[in-house]
Structures are given as structure tokens and as C-alpha cells.
Amino acid sequence: MDRMLRGALAPGTWMRQDELASSMGVSKIPVREALQRLAALGLLRFEPNRGAVIPALTAAEADENFTLRRVVEPELLRRAIPKMSIVDLAGAELALNADPGASSDIDPSGLEANWRFHRAIYVASGWERGLAVVEILHASVAPYVRLYTDSLGGASDSDDEHLALLAACRSGDVACALDLLDTHLDQAATALQVFLTDREVREDGQP
Amino acid sequence: MDRMLRGALAPGTWMRQDELASSMGVSKIPVREALQRLAALGLLRFEPNRGAVIPALTAAEADENFTLRRVVEPELLRRAIPKMSIVDLAGAELALNADPGASSDIDPSGLEANWRFHRAIYVASGWERGLAVVEILHASVAPYVRLYTDSLGGASDSDDEHLALLAACRSGDVACALDLLDTHLDQAATALQVFLTDREVREDGQP
């Protein structure tokens, strides 16, 4: 139910309560409560008497987002690696392998699979709060990452980085893993940054 | 309305919906929506058919909490200091001065005032998301900080640290400010840690 918003909907979309309610076979009340939860996380914004809308992200906000991820995720990774069991490793590998094959129709860019991979690693850290924070940060940029990933034909080049990261986790090489994660995030951040700044100057031209 | 939960209520307290509703002169529905927002932030937990309860924090979770703050808050501070206007500085000073004099009845430990001070600095960074994250982290440990601060007679010893931090902000000395913040958080973290571990072993004795 909440998963529908993890990057699947475009910014600016209005969440019609009656529509969601009838499509899910419930009344507006549980729908509104779910929307309020998402709004509290910043994935949605309630405007008075107008309902909930998926907010647009400025380039500055995206930059903030990735900077936060680049300070929080290393902490998760650092603590996760020594704790990763064989099952955790297998789970992460599974998330990776599910990626190229069955790029499902609702996730053509493999964005969900990508996040499941990172998540599978981070859960081993035992840091629920930190994982939640990162998950929100990831979700709030997801709509944009999806936009430019879909158009640019997929993020298959980052698969190598994922494999290398998984290998580092397996061998317990924390320093190497942290290094890989940092470049991984850095590349994603710059890619999104050029996409957003392009979009912003384009919109300044014809608002 | 949400402010009632910013550390004012003890863990384990059940949020009775009818009670809140009638005390605020509204029905349960807006109350439930507010509770859902808080639950999304982890400040509350909904248990099926039992309502919302303020969750207890383990020592490990408190440790995670402060570790996150110690990686996020420096980023906020680093970006805030060069941007702080004269109004921002005055706002921070005001929050400090309001602290010792009028320790209000609902905030005997000056915890609210303490947070307003830090917040007044961080808002200058322009990082809304990061500020929100830190605010949640602060709020979720607030009930415990309140417990040991109230009993130990107040955190007047940290006023010096606050003054020094404010001075560093004024002079634009980022390195010094970061150092002060780190020790500030470190002290708070260790104090809470001994309090919680004490509490946990005491509860192990008679569960």
C-alpha cells in the first residue's frame, strides 16, 4: 500500500482520496491515515483543502539528500559488514540476481531491486532508525532517479559496483566497501544533479 | 498539538484517542491522523486494536540515535555557520537566555529551550530534511534525557558549552564549533548511556 509511492509516482501527482479508497475497497479514513504517515516522512505534502501531492525536489534539496546519505550510509555499512551472516549475504546476492532478469513492468529501471540490495546489507547492522532514515532519503529521490534512469536505458553499469560491494562485504573488507559505497553515491548524486539543474534551467525558460 | 509529545510524555504511556479528542474539542479522526504522523516518525507505535503507545528505548537504540546525530549535526552546523545572519545569531542567543530564567513548569529541565537553541543555529543551514531528521532523533531520546536531567537537578553545566558554541558561530570558527558540538553530544550520549544501562540491569532484576 505505501509501496506504491516508493518512487513509482511522478512529482506533482495529486493523491485523490476517494479514488484510492474505492480502488482499494476501503473508505477514505484508512487512506488518509496512510497519506498522513507518508506526509510525515516528507514523501507527500498536504495542502489545505486540496489534498496530498507528491512534492517536487529542487536541485539543492537533492544535494542535501545525497549528502545526508553519504554520511549516514557509511555508518550503516561499517556496522553491517562484521555482522553479516551467510543468510544476509545470500539475501543481498538474491536481490542482485533478481535485478537484470525479471525487470518487472512496474520497475523497469531496477530501482526497487537496487534498493533491496542495499537494504539487505544494511539490515544486518541492526540499526532500525538509521535504516528508516536512509530509506526515506532514498524514496524521496526515487521519482527523479527513475526519470533519468528510465530514459537513459537503465543502470546496468552500476551492477559491477554492486558486485564489487558484495564481494567486499563477503571478505569483510570494510575500508574497501566504504570506498565503493562512496563512489557509488557520488556518481548517483552527480548524475541526478546534472539532470535536475538541466530540468530547472529548462523550466526557467518556459514556466 | 504534536508538541505535546516532544519529550513531555513518559515511555509506555498509552494515547487514548477519545480522551485526546474530547480534551481538544475534536473527534477521533484528526487525533488519529496526528498520531499516525507521529507513528511514522517513530515517536509512537501503533499496536493492533490497542492504540498508540510511546515506545521504550533500549540502550542500543539510544546509542544508535546519538551516533546518527553525531554524523548529521556536524553537517548542519558546518553549513549553517557561514550562512548565519545577525537575526539568526540573535535568535539563538534569545533561546539561550530564555533558558535559566523562565524554566517553565512544563519544561523544568530546559530541554525545550536547549533544543530551540540548537535548532536556531541549524535552520540557517537551509537543510530542511536534515533538520527534520535531527529533530526526530532529538525528540525520541527526549523522554529519557528529561528523566535523568530532572532528577540530576538540571543541565546548567552545559550552558557554558552553549555559550562557547554561540561564540564560535559568531566568529565563524567552524572547526571550533564542530569540536564543541562533538564533545557536547558525546557527553549527552555517555550520560544517557549510563542512565539507560543502569535502568536495564535494574529491570532485569525485577521484570
Add this chain to the structure above:
DNA sequence: GACAGCATAATCGTATACGATCTGGGAATG
């Protein structure tokens, strides 16, 4: 033809109502 003004439809936000679930205490039983 463009634009202000109004009527109508769509949508939101919340009060009320009601079935479902949980809690606590007393009666019945071994």
C-alpha cells in the same frame, strides 16, 4: 472575441455511528 461573475460538480476534512477486539472482574467449578 475576451473577460468577469456565477452556478454546478468535484474534492476535502471531520463529526457521528457502529461492529470488532481487548481488558478486567466476578461467578462457577474442581
Add this chain to the structure above:
DNA sequence: CATTCCCAGATCGTATACGATTATGCTGTC
């Protein structure tokens, strides 16, 4: 006397209903 069962009160979660607010399209006027 301890234990189990059951019922009444309390509380939750959600469907329905309705006033309030906003969007939309039409009409009349300049």
C-alpha cells in the same frame, strides 16, 4: 483456595454522511 469461563465495560478501527472549500464550465456583458 486456585483456576477457568464468561460477560460487561472500555477502546479501537473504519464506513457513512455532511458541511466547507475549491475547481470547472457556462453565461452575459463589454
